[in-house]
Amino acid sequence: MVDPVEPTPRELDILKVLWEHGEASVRAVYEELRERLPIVQNTVQAFLRTMEEKGLVEHRVEGRTFIYVPVLQREQTSRRMVSGVLERVFDGALDELVESALALRRPTQGELERLKRLVDDAESSRSRRRGRRS
Numbered sequence: 001m002v003d004p005v006e007p008t009p010r011e012l013d014i015l016k017v018l019w020e021h022g023e024a025s026v027r028a029v030y031e032e033l034r035e036r037l038p039i040v041q042n043t044v045q046a047f048l049r050t051m052e053e054k055g056l057v058e059h060r061v062e063g064r065t066f067i068y069v070p071v072l073q074r075e076q077t078s079r080r081m082v083s084g085v086l087e088r089v090f091d092g093a094l095d096e097l098v099e100s101a102l103a104l105r106r107p108t109q110g111e112l113e114r115l116k117r118l119v120d121d122a123e124s125s126r127s128r129r130r131g132r133r134s
Contacts, residue, residue, distance in 0.1 A: 005054050005055065006084055007051070007054075007056055007077070007081075011047060011051055011056060013037065014029055014044065014047055014048065014051065015051075015056065015057075015070055015074075016074075017029045017033065018057065018069065018070045019070060019073065022069070023067050023068060024068060025065050025066065025067055026041060026044055026048060026066060029044050029048070029068070048068050055071055056071055056072075057069060057070055057071060058071055082097075085097070
């Protein structure tokens with residue numbers, strides 16, 4: 001197996017179905033996607049084969065049915081994708097990434113409070129690491 005690559009937007013749609021269910025057949029993925037996307041079952045099957053070649057999913061066989069599972073969980077994939085955007089688009093400047101995200105939409109009060117907690121946690125963690133080095 002190769003290292004998983006960043007999924008395309010359609011591959012991400014398929015991964016979201018697999019993450020939600022843990023595993024699924026081609027038909028199950030198709031049934032869920034067709035409710036919101038113009039897609040046919042053969043296309044889903046082709047995507048899943050390509051995704052397996054790219055290291056995004058694996059399959060096992062039950063009877064004549066291929067059951068697909070994601071190689072990486074949602075959190076791992078989202079972190080890799082955000083890391084890629086951070087490096088490629090913002091040259092590693094985290095503040096610019098956050099500024100751009102905040103410019104896209106107005107955060108709710110709950111989201112702002114969570115962001116403040118994340119900053120506080122990061123500062124506490126940094127302080128603890130500095131204390132250990134002294």
